[in-house]
Amino acid sequence: MITLRIMDFFKPPVSESKDYYDQSKIRMIWNVAITIATLLTFVSISNISNNNYSHLPNIGGIIICLISLFILKWKKKFKIISLFTVTSVFIIISLTFLLLKNTPHYTTPLWMILNILITYFVLGKRWGTLFLTMHFIVVFFYYWFFFKSNLENLYELSELDIINYIIETSILAFAIFYILGQFINSSSQTKKKKKEINERLREKNNLVNTQNKEKEVMLREIHHRVKNNLQIITSLLRMQAIDLKGSQESHAFEEAITRVKSMALIHEKIYQSDTLVNFDLKNYLESLTTEIIDTYSVGKKILLNVNSEKKDIGQKGIVPLSMLFNELISNSVKHGLKNIENGQITVNLKGLDNDYFQLDYSDNGKWIEPNHSSFGRELISSMTQQLEGISNFST
Secondary structure (H helix, E strand, O other): HHHHHHHHHHHOOOOOOOOOOHHHHHHHHHHHHHHHHHHHHHHHHHHHOOOOOOOOHHHHHHHHHHHHHHHHHHHHOHHHEEEHHHHHHHHHHHHHHHOOOOOOOHHHHHHHHHHHHHHHHOOOOHHHHHHHHHHHHHHHHHHOOOOOHHHHHOOOHHHHHHHHHHOOOOOHHHHHHHHHHHHHHHHHHHHHHHHHHHHOOOOOOOHHHHHHHHHHHHHHHHHHHHHHHHHHHHHHHHHHHHHHOOOOOHHHHHHHHHHHHHHHHHHHHHHHHHOOOOOEHHHHHHHHHHHHHOOOOOOOEEEEEEEOOOEEHHHHHHHHHHHHHHHHHHHHHHHHHHOOOOOOEEEEEEEEEEOOEEEEEEEEEOOOOOOOOOHHHHHHHHHHHOOOOOOOOOO
């Protein structure tokens, strides 16, 4: 049980972040901290009999790595721990350069390079560039103020010193290659994971696109069938109107027919449209006006001007809007433009805030205000309420 717990401790912590890049960086800083602590231990052991060697930087580095491992295991967040680690190592390297006199410092620049690489790989370009600049400032300061005196008072290297420097250099070379390998492996794993995620997303998108196409085909078929059913209703109403030709009831049937045809026209336009999401308003109004003029056999051309800031209308509001236009255009054709040679209908549609719009409808005809409430006026008011709007009439 104890062995298992010790082994569990050496396993990298699982990140709480769902970002795979963060997870890979936690694993990387964990492995690097363990590796550097191990290498520093070997360096200290290899120089244990060397009286000229200072073990304080190595001990400080080991302590920093152990603290980083404990905090990383506890917090499971790599950025703060990584910043603490590279900053502490920077301080130790700087103090080693500036305070350890009469020392050749053959391997200190390698530790500096190692720290810069870790900073770049874990914290990114901005922090890497900052620590690179800071390290070179320290090196420049060392060469300017301490290098000459350090060389003049340098002790004579023994065979043991040379062997230890070779060992430390080899260990540092291994550490640099290890960090490069960790970075390459982490990048490779991240790319592989990203590729797998993208592949799954692509499969899901293909499935969604297939389902959307199937639904679109089904909706088009529904609109087509609704249009056909409304045309059947129109035919039945027209057959009934034949028996009532010339009577008051016949006019009521004709009005009902135009209303049903206006709704059938909606489904026809949606069925023919490239998209089922929006609705081409201008095209619909032009077709509706033509239908109404043909229905009432006006026998003259009526000019329709549609000025709209809204290029299309969502399907939710198009049915009440079409009924509204049907009543307005029908009244213009039957009454307002009855005795006008060059009839003209103008529709202005201006977008407002929160998906609302303002509709201004007018013609150049002469209107007579009805002395009683008409069904058409009531229908206009009802459709306006369904659109969550208000209506104002003026002659």
